[in-house]
Amino acid sequence: AQSVAQPEDQVNVAEGNPLTVKCTYSVSGNPYLFWYVQYPNRGLQFLLKYITGDNLVKGSYGFEAEFNKSQTSFHLKKPSALVSDSALYFCAVRDMGDNYGQNFVFGPGTRLSVLP
């Protein structure tokens, strides 16, 4: 069965500094990987995805993520954090080798706080 780990419950970073939110995964087949963001009292919003190709993928709001197959990681990054980036971030994996890839498995979430 697939699983997703986000080792940090909370990440604090100063505005203007680079940020990294970590994610590792475990799947039986080829992974489709995603990052979503959740603002207070809202549903999750898609940020970016990795399906195939270049290991560095770019997404919304200046975020990017790097896929590392050997380390089974998909860390979210941003070169310069904004206070408005403060939110809850979820990593998710879709295991294309399991149940026709219908199951999207989410990590527990990492709360990002960007301090002014």
Next chain:
Amino acid sequence: DAGITQSPRHKVTETGTPVTLRCHQTENHRYMYWYRQDPGHGLRLIHYSYGVKDTDKGEVSDGYSVSRSKTEDFLLTLESATSSQTSVYFCAIRGLMEEKLFFGSGTQLSVL
């Protein structure tokens, strides 16, 4: 939120009562999902649907049932609510050729 409406937005109910949550989409997407969100667990899949009258169980399906009688509506029913089902419930949809999920705004359910 991408043409997805969840109702009600908030509900307080008592243990043992039946509860139905509704997800309505205007995108004509094939796939619909119900997740619950709990602190420390992220989102966990309850049930999903891959077409009208076609549904399957997710990771935490015990105590829940679903129905999809038409493309736009996906209902989640708690047959006899328990306090452990207090949670935020999210509906999500996905088109046939889409890779990503689109989420509704959620339903906050409290079972007392």
